[in-house]
Amino acid sequence: MGSEVAVDEAFIQAPEHRPKPTVTEAEGIPTIDLSRDEEEVVREIGSACKQWGFFQVINHGVPAEVRRRIDAADRAFFALPLEEKRKVRRDETKVLGYYDTEHTKNVRDWKEVFDFTLADPTFVPANPGSADHGEEVSTWTNQWPENPPELREACEEYGKEVLKLSQKLMELIALSLGLPANRFSRFFKDQTSFIRLNHYPPCPIPHLALGVGRHKDAGILTVLAQDEVGGLEVKRKTDGEWIRVKPTPDAFIINVGDIIQVWSNERYESVEHRVMVNSEKERFSIPFFFMPAHYTMVKPLEELTNEQNPAKYRAYNWGKFFTTRKASNFRKLDVENIQIHHFRVSE
Ligand SMILES: O=C(O)CCC(=O)C(=O)O
């Protein structure tokens, strides 16, 4: 006998009846029609942010053609031979571009990606690990591949459109928190936002690997386009079950990032998610990570804290946090990567 606990065979289901690690596409995550009455939309967004930290939007104003163009260029890029893609490979000095060795929580992800920022150049602190406040600044610049030649324009055009959408969403989120619509508009200045083209190739061991391991998004808000294959799973707040987000053509998936969790003093929470891969189909997705200027000190908003509800976080410098995260992608860490709970005030 091995060390395994012996289980009476009578308990064992035939394979087709075994519990799946995934609850099948529950209708849980709300779909919100942005063309409806604003008051109603604000209410729906507020309750989706509270209950799920995730929702989908339709009638969002991003032209289908803009999305079609980036989809096509994205597929053409990843179809190129590896040595071609590696011409725009990232390294410790060129942080943007192509790479296929990302780790999430120290396990390698089954994916390859291409990153570019909306602002070019993007300003970031020069010394991630140092104790200063990020006063010394360096820049990131985009690396565009020669092929396909249309990739750059398709990406830049898409970036402009999702940025408009995130501006709109931040107004609605502000209203849902009882704040003026323009409360977050200052954070669009000097932003460090970036877009990632994700390609998940078919995987021979989908039961053992993940496209992206469980994680929370560190920024303000994420606007994600996923294709029809599916694989994104969200951890349901009520019971910790992993729920698959059903692909909806032309919709965007929106999730609250860590910064909204801090700003709102946990009225809204950033929720864990992961990506499953499958052995037959490749999958593409495009997240836009809306992130503030590097010099932003992230802390609970004064309007949302008081004596009864004191700030749950100490202020942290966004640029330092972000560059520390990015630098860690190059190696396996012995310790946990930087997380907002490191700034949590204990109760
Ligand atoms: O591919 C997806 O559906 C989500 C990817 C993701 O969560 C991320 O890149 O942060």
Ligand SMILES: [Fe+2]
């Ligand atoms: Fe994510």
